[in-house]
Amino acid sequence: MTDQPSQAEQVRRSLKRRYRKERRFRSYGIAAIAVALLALAILFIDIIGKGYSGFLKSTVTLEVTLDSDVMMLEDPTDKTARRMADFVAPLQQALMAELPPEAQDQPRAVRGLINNYASDALKKAVAANPEWMGSTRTMTFLASTDVDVYMKHQSDDRYSIKLSEQQQGWVDELAERGVIDLSFNDVLFTNGDSRNPSQAGVLGAIMGSLFTMLVTLALSFPIGVAAAIYLEEFAPQNKVTDFIEVNINNLAAVPSIIFGLLGLAVFINLFGLPRSVPVVGGLVLTLMTLPTIIISSRAAIKSVPPSVREAAEGIGASKMQVVMHHVLPLALPGMMTGSIIGMAQALGETAPLLLIGMVAFIVDVPGGFLDSATVLPVQVYLWSGSPELAFIERASAAIMVLLTFLIGMNALAVWLRRRLERRW
Structure with missing residues (x-):
């Protein structure tokens, strides 16, 4: 009759199984990262291969x-x-x-x-x-x-x-x-769109994106930050605020084309604003980015330790002084990071802008917020659907320009976060 394995032997076998599971899990994670990097490399190689010319x-x-x-x-x-x-x-x-x-x-x-x-x-x-x-x-x-x-x-x-x-x-x-x-x-960066591929450029789309982003930033950042401060610091906890919070979270997941339909119905059909202008595009993108900015700003406010509020109140500061002089400066880096990420998301949006007419063929470079314009993602959409094969390289080059802006904005968000944030 064989002896039963000792308790120490059972523990060793259990540890070996546990270590094997950990190694398998680690290998799965490494494989997932490798697949993601491979897909990213294929994407960039394809875009650069088509767009460098x-x-x-x-x-x-x-x-x-x-x-x-x-x-x-x-x-x-x-x-x-x-x-x-x-x-x-x-x-x-x-x-x-x-x-x-x-x-x-x-x-x-x-x-x-x-x-x-x-x-x-x-x-x-x-x-x-x-x-x-x-x-x-x-x-x-x-x-x-x-x-x-x-x-x-x-x-x-x-x-x-x-x-x-x-x-x-x-x-x-x-x-x-x-x-x-x-x-x-240099024509690519000094000309607007053209029916002639060798004469076509992205300057008009870049200026349209710039004006649209300025409108979006001027509206979404102050409104989003103010809403976050009110909901987090001043709003009473009741069913109304709970309803507002649930809807803000839900709006962050709404497809962007819904905001385009809203902009078409309200800003163009109801208010009579002109189509294909940066002002309307900025208003639509403001609606789309507000939930993201509010959520990130509330998270930044929550990250401020309660001791900061208690210390300020202990020396006689009012609620408004506590928020404006102590909480807001400490939460501002996180708010700015969330806002930049939201702006980067808005910069890459196409669907809502198509519905408000920014898909029009615009040759002239816009000089103001009320001039007809298009944006970089829509320019890519227009060129990629052109029957002229010579526009393929133009579309890929425009994608590279757009990715440069997006990567730059995300890098700025990371830098600001590391440069300004305080660790508690």
């Missing part, structure tokens, strides 16, 4: 002769004369001078190498410098979208090359001589 532009550098006879422009200071002048001819002549002789018989193919807006750029240059007439100037213009796609994606099967074989040969030759070159795409 959006930060490059194809340019054509030409020796342009500004001949008044060719341009049919006698007086460059006359606005009407400039409107009737031919600014395409000098560009075409300058480009033909860089190409083989057979290009003389194919003017349409030659014009297909330079951007349609190059003549407008030349017109603005002549208007700003009328003394240039009669001289030869070295000027740089955007290449056409087809040339831009060829320069960046000639080895990528996802992009269809629309240049003819002869045009491709011309582009290769000009690229070898440095006439056509790739450089940093």
Whole structure:
């Protein structure tokens, strides 16, 4: 008859099982983190792989002769004369001078190498410098979208090359001589939206996002903080305040498109505010971010030790003085962190803004809160749905710009938290 295992042996076996379970649990956690990091890496690699070329532009550098006879422009200071002048001819002549002789018989193919807006750029240059007439100037213009796609994606099967074989040969030759070159795409940050991919930029969307966020911050932060202070410090504990607290928590989980419907019904249909303006967008995003700011502000107020309140009351401070002079300064870092996170969430929202008309095609850069505008997430939505494949890189580049702002705002929240918070 075998002996029963001793109590010490049973304890050792139990510990071994416990340690195995702990190791398994730890390995599951490490595997989950690895999967999350892998998914994040795949996402960033895909976005960067598609969007890095959006930060490059194809340019054509030409020796342009500004001949008044060719341009049919006698007086460059006359606005009407400039409107009737031919600014395409000098560009075409300058480009033909860089190409083989057979290009003389194919003017349409030659014009297909330079951007349609190059003549407008030349017109603005002549208007700003009328003394240039009669001289030869070295000027740089955007290449056409087809040339831009060829320069960046000639080895990528996802992009269809629309240049003819002869045009491709011309582009290769000009690229070898440095006439056509790739450089940093400042157009992306200096232009608004455009139907021409090589001319499209995100400046209009950035300014629209800025104005919208300013309205959201100016309204949501003071209202959210005031509501949190009242609910946490002054409101009596009864069924009414309980009902308000439950609804604030529920509103934080409401889909953002519901706030868009509310904004459409109240601000546009009822109050008659214009569509697609930063003011209405800011009002809608204020409604969406208020629950987040109130909840985070109340948590920050609760984190202040009761001893601070008791000490202030002990030296004769009133309730308002306790809150404003002692509790609020100590809770402010947490309030600011929650507000920045709420603003970052609002910056990335698309659905509520679509419903109030900020999905419109806006070319001009907005100059105020009542100008028609769009925002970065909506710009990404517009470009990603465009039939032009050249907009794919623009959409990915805009995503990278948006992610930069979001990461920066979250990093600012973390820095403020560590810099200003007090540990008790």
